Amino acid sequence: MTSFKYHLNQEKIELLASDWIGLERVLVNDKIVSTKVNFGQRSTHKIELKNGKPCRLQLLIDPQ
Numbered sequence: 001m002t003s004f005k006y007h008l009n010q011e012k013i014e015l016l017a018s019d020w021i022g023l024e025r026v027l028v029n030d031k032i033v034s035t036k037v038n039f040g041q042r043s044t045h046k047i048e049l050k051n052g053k054p055c056r057l058q059l060l061i062d063p064q
Helices: none
Strands: 002-008 011-017 023-028 031-037 042-048 054-060
Touching: 011 054, 023 042, 031 042
Parallel strands: none
Antiparallel strands: 002 011, 011 023, 023 031, 042 054
16 A cells, blocks of 8 residues: 655645555544545545645656
């Protein structure tokens, strides 16, 4: 499983992606806020942060 971690405005954002089963999860402050199964080369998760502002996370896979 691949993990990408970010800190934005005192919030911890983590994107977890599995290349074996295609499962993607987005966690904000250790709480799952988005889940999807994706076997494509790109994926987008739209979430809302604690301050009410929208946030979009894009996962782009390089096939090489």
